[in-house]
Amino acid sequence: MTDPRHSGTEAGGNAPLSASIPMAGGSSRLLDAPLAGGSSRPWDAALAQQIIDGFAGQRGALLPMLHALQGCFGCIDDAALPLLARSLNLSRADVHGVVTFYHDFRRSRPGRHILKVCRAEACQAMGADALIAHIKDHLSVDFHETTADGAFSLEAVYCLGNCALSPALILDEKLVGRVTPARFDALVAGVRS
Numbered sequence: 748m749t750d751p752r753h754s755g756t757e758a759g760g761n762a763p764l765s766a767s768i769p770m771a772g773g774s775s776r777l778l779d780a781p782l783a784g785g786s787s788r789p790w791d792a793a794l795a796q797q798i799i800d801g802f803a804g805q806r807g808a809l810l811p812m813l814h815a816l817q818g819c820f821g822c823i824d825d826a827a828l829p830l831l832a833r834s835l836n837l838s839r840a841d842v843h844g845v846v847t848f849y850h851d852f853r854r855s856r857p858g859r860h861i862l863k864v865c866r867a868e869a870c871q872a873m874g875a876d877a878l879i880a881h882i883k884d885h886l887s888v889d890f891h892e893t894t895a896d897g898a899f900s901l902e903a904v905y906c907l908g909n910c911a912l913s914p915a916l917i918l919d920e921k922l923v924g925r926v927t928p929a930r931f932d933a934l935v936a937g938v939r940s
């Protein structure tokens with residue numbers, strides 16, 4: 748079953764890798780979602796406000812705003828919460844509650860490489876739990892954490908649409924199936940080299 752805390756960008760493995768973000772004034776900008784922490788922009792309150800203003804008047808704007816902010820800055824900076832709350836006439840607690848409810852939203856900048864491992868049924872049936880245990884041990888991280896060297900952020904996803912080749916993961920946008928611990932180690936070694 749799909750985890751309801753999944754806000755939609757990763758479900759089915761079709762996470763948008765870029766988004767056309769409406770900007771205040773009617774223009775739009777293409778902001779690439781960060782595939783690695785180093786490709787996201789440093790926090791910029793003025794730019795964040797521009798992004799938020801681009802969704803002004805849109806129904807259900809909070810989630811698109813959050814995705815756009817994370818796409819730009821790599822995470823939802825604490826400083827974004829009051830901007831969002833003011834724009835949407837919500838309390839900061841309301842915004843904080845949404846940000847923390849959905850696993851998709853990061854509270855800190857991600858590592859240079861994003862590793863998303865499928866935890867849904869088909870992958871579980873093919874050994875995902877053992878693979879995940881190996882990954883956590885190999886990288887010394889848990890889900891929603893980044894390795895001490897800033898290289899890898901580990902995230903959970905719920906079906907990548909690759910069930911026939913499970914267990915599956917995505918490493919830096921690349922879908923990989925039939926992942927074994929040995930294959931995972933080789934993937935990581937290849938990225939590190």
Ligand code: FES
Nearest residue numbers: 865867870907909
């Ligand atoms: S359950 Fe479908 S790819 Fe993992």
